[in-house]
Amino acid sequence: MKYLLLLVLISFALVPIGCTDSELPANHGGVVSLLYKGNGDKQPLVVGLGGSEGGNAWAGDYWRETREQFLTEGYAFLALGYFGLPGLPEQLDRISVNAVYEEILKAADDPAIDRDRIAIIGGSKGAELALLLASNFPEIKCVVGIVPAMAVFPALTLMASTSSWSINDEEVPYVPMPWSAVPAAIGGNLRGAFEVMLEDTEAVREARIQIEKINGPILLVSATDDEMWPSKEMSVAMMSLLSQSNFTHPYKHIAIEGNHAAPLAHFDSVFTFLDTNFKSKVGFNVKP
Numbered sequence: 712m713k714y715l716l717l718l719v720l721i722s723f724a725l726v727p728i729g730c731t732d733s734e735l736p737a738n739h740g741g742v743v744s745l746l747y748k749g750n751g752d753k754q755p756l757v758v759g760l761g762g763s764e765g766g767n768a769w770a771g772d773y774w775r776e777t778r779e780q781f782l783t784e785g786y787a788f789l790a791l792g793y794f795g796l797p798g799l800p801e802q803l804d805r806i807s808v809n810a811v812y813e814e815i816l817k818a819a820d821d822p823a824i825d826r827d828r829i830a831i832i833g834g835s836k837g838a839e840l841a842l843l844l845a846s847n848f849p850e851i852k853c854v855v856g857i858v859p860a861m862a863v864f865p866a867l868t869l870m871a872s873t874s875s876w877s878i879n880d881e882e883v884p885y886v887p888m889p890w891s892a893v894p895a896a897i898g899g900n901l902r903g904a905f906e907v908m909l910e911d912t913e914a915v916r917e918a919r920i921q922i923e924k925i926n927g928p929i930l931l932v933s934a935t936d937d938e939m940w941p942s943k944e945m946s947v948a949m950m951s952l953l954s955q956s957n958f959t960h961p962y963k964h965i966a967i968e969g970n971h972a973a974p975l976a977h978f979d980s981v982f983t984f985l986d987t988n989f990k991s992k993v994g995f996n997v998k999p
Contacts, residue, residue: 712864714716714782727744731788731890731974735805735877735999736800736801736804736805736881737800737801737803737804738799738800738801738879739800739805739880740791740807740810740814741798741800741810741948742793742799742807742810742811742814742914743767743791743792743796743799743882744766744767744789744791744792744814744818745770745789745790745812745823746787746788746789746821747778747780747781747787747788747789747790747817748782748786748787748821748823748824749786749787751759751785751823752822752823753789753823753824753825754785754786754817754823754824754825754827754985755785755787755820755825755828755829755989756786756787756788756789756816756824756826756828756829756830757781757788757789757817757827757831758788758789758791758815758829758830758831758832758841758989759774759778759786759789759790759791759795759832759833760791760793760811760831760832760834760837760838760840760841760879761782761790761792761803761834761837761839762793762805762831762833762834762835762836762838762965763832763835763867763945765788765792765794765795765796765803766795766796767791767792767796768790768792769788769790769835769945770789770790770856774790775896776911777834777978778790778820780978780982784982784986785990786872786985786990787818787821787823787824789815789818790812790924791814791815793810793811793840794806796938797884799882801865802866802868803836803867803868803875804866804868804875805842805866805874805875805876805877805882806823806875806876806877807849807878807880808840808843808844808847809878809879809881810941811840811844811882812844812847812848815829815831815844815851816850816997819850825864825936827852827853828852828927828989829851829853830849830851830852830853830854830855830927830985830988830989831844831845831851831853831854831855831901832855832857833854833855833857833859833938833977834856834857834858834974834994835854835857835858835859836858836867836875837857838856838857838858838859839856839858839859839863839864839875839876839920839921840863840875840876841854841859841881842844842854842856842859842860842920842922842925843863843921844892844922844930845925845926845927845954846921846922846923846924846925847878847924849924849926849928850895851925851926851927852926852927852928852989853929853985853988853989854882854925854927854928854929854930854931855930855931855932855976855984856930856931856946856987857932857974857981858932858933858934858939858940858942858974859931859933859942859945859949859973860921860940860942860945861915861919861922861945861946861948861949862886862896862909862915862919862921863875863876863883863884863885863886863918863920863921864868864885864905864908864918864940865883865886865887865888872887874887875973882888883913883918884917885914886908886909886911886914886915886918887908887914888904888908888913889907891907892904892905892907892908895907901938901939901940902937902938902939902940902941902949902983903942904939905941905948909941909945911939922949922952923951923952923953923956923958925960926960927960927989928960928961928984928988928989929953929960929961929962929963930952930962930963930965930980930981930984930985930988931946931949931962931963931964931965932946932964932965932966932967932974932977932980932981933946933964933965933966933967933969933974934966934967934968934969934970934974935969935971936965936969936973937966937970937971938970938971939971942971943966944967946964947964949964950962950964951989960988961987961988964986965975965977965980973988
């Protein structure tokens with residue numbers, strides 16, 4: 712992820728800021744998934760979303776042990792890919808949030824799945840998507856965001872002048888990359904570039920993910936020394952917003968010592984949160 716984001720951010724030094732592409736990418740709306748089921752009926756469904764690495768990360772060998780632990784714990788697991796595979800968009804550019812949501816509902820229609828218990832886990836850009844999905848679709852009843860963002864950021868393309876996501880084929884507002892962030896990007900300081908981007912308070916307000924609309928528990932797991940973007944600081948800001956909004960569902964932030972990848976070694980906290988606040992819950996109320 713680091714080198715991909717670095718390429719994207721450095722490209723701002725080479726192209727005019729504000730250039731846009733009005734045409735949606737090829738294979739827009741393409742999504743692939745693999746559903747893993749355990750034994751029994753009414754299994755709660757956990758959806759795994761990868762980040763800027765693309766492909767279907769949760770279906771690979773790296774996550775096999777964790778994926779199998781979900782099945783052992785009584786969950787069904789949906790590994791979902793949304794770009795970077797044949798038949799999908801080539802780049803993370805205006806990905807259809809609707810298409811991802813519909814793929815999740817299709818999996819939830821399986822007779823072995825409890826459609827009233829759907830949780831999403833996403834890491835990095837996948838956490839950005841997970842929070843955006845849950846804030847727009849109340850059928851999602853729990854979110855785990857690992858090293859998450861509090862707002863939508865640009866697409867990971869050479870021009871980086873479009874949003875990462877679209878809803879109803881319309882771009883989701885995003886925080887743009889200003890020229891003032893280019894020196895940090897060129898110097899390889901990704902975090903510094905994102906910190907400059909976050910100084911645009913008006914853009915952040917427009918692009919902020921409305922997590923207070925999420926219809927269930929929220930767990931954010933950040934990194935204290937995140938070299939990619941300030942996941943800890945953004946998580947703290949989201950916790951404060953939930954408190955000010957009198958959010959009625961459980962919410963928690965865990966800051967893990969280390970870099971952007973450090974939280975991946977702490978899935979015990981994720982399982983504890985899900986078991987306590989999601990797994991045993993039946994008959995969630997869906998907000999109108």
